[in-house]
Amino acid sequence: MLRPVILGTGCAVPAKILTNADLERMVDTTDEWITSRTGIAERHIASSGEYTSTFATKAAELALEKAGVTADEIELIVVATVTPDFPFPSTACLVQNNIKASRAAAFDISAACSGFLYGLSLVEKMIITGSISKALVIGAEVLSRVVDWSDRNTCCLFGDGAGAVVLGTSQSGNGILSTHIHSDGSYWDLLFQPGIGNRNPASKKALEERLMFLQMQGNEVFKLAVRAMEDAAHEALDANDLKLDDIDLFIPHQANRRIIDAIGKRLGINNDRIFVNLHKYGNTSAASIPIALDEANRSGRIQPGNLLLLDSFGGGLTWASTLIRW
Structure with a gap:
């Protein structure tokens, strides 16, 4: 195939x-x-x-x-x-x-x-x-x-x-075994940038109200992120008839260490199988997983035949998972 x-x-x-x-x-x-x-x-x-x-x-x-x-x-x-x-x-x-x-x-x-x-x-x-x-x-x-x-x-x-x-x-x-993507637009206002699109176009008022900056309801996002990423991880495994014990390296979106720890605990994945570089880069949004993937690859953390689970969550709200046999 x-x-x-x-x-x-x-x-x-x-x-x-x-x-x-x-x-x-x-x-x-x-x-x-x-x-x-x-x-x-x-x-x-x-x-x-x-x-x-x-x-x-x-x-x-x-x-x-x-x-x-x-x-x-x-x-x-x-x-x-x-x-x-x-x-x-x-x-x-x-x-x-x-x-x-x-x-x-x-x-x-x-x-x-x-x-x-x-x-x-x-x-x-x-x-x-x-x-x-x-x-x-x-x-x-x-x-x-x-x-x-x-x-x-x-x-x-x-x-x-x-x-x-x-x-x-x-x-x-080997390669990408499956991908899974989801969204729920009913939570759009938990994490968004109010301006400066055509709803709130560039204007003196928009600048004064600081609409060009992102806004986030962190506690609500945290709760939804943990649940959605847990579900996405299980979805990827179930689609390939695999178990969490089969995963060699889990690479989650690098948003917050508490989120990563909570997901790891819920999934039962030990810290030595979770790749974390959040401390060095913070949350780089769409860049976080590919930056982590490259660091893991170049450092020798990933070996041929390893099974990788990638898992993310973001504004939209959106969430996704990908399973890869390296």
Whole structure:
């Protein structure tokens, strides 16, 4: 059976690091308060002249290099982001131009923190049906430009960066075993950016009301995230007649250490099988899973034949899971 397989991974983050100690000088918070509630110690923040496409491009180039694939072999580029360079054209088109992928179609998708897994699901189907044979799926964000740096409850959570994978085809039985995506729009206002879209367009009033910054009801999101990610994990396993004991590495969305710990406990997965890099990057939304995947891959944490479970949750609300035999 023809399966999509990850041929290479890459990630890129800004050089600038904002520590919890730095935040103590910016807003009414402490390192202890942030660490105990989130598990985050630092995050990478884009500098002037760096954009979502900057990191998406670098991550794509590294993934191509790792895969041994040239840009002109790529037939599709999908960028998952809620912080594109422009409303249009898509950030994917900017990446296509930057890497000179002359044959590739390119577009963005918006599914917040679940965006990367949504992208995998889309490309999986296109590869299985024979529509394409090689693609780039990228999760990329510059969330620092939509964060209210005067709000201590949210500004400490988010960071910038991108992760990418090159997908190809395999007849070996390894690769993406299944993908599962879900949403519930009735909870849209628990995590969203009020402006500046056409509901609340750019105006003096929108700026005064700080509508350009994301808003989140953290406690409600926490409860829904744990339940949805637990369900998504079981769905992926059930679809492949596998058990949690079969999982070699669980890579959850890196949103909050308490969420990760709660999901691990509910699933009964030991910490040594859960990949966590949240402390270094914070919540990078659609970029968090591909950044973690690349770090796990390059560090030797993933070995051929390993079974990987990827699990995410984000604004929308959206949630998703992917099961991969490496």
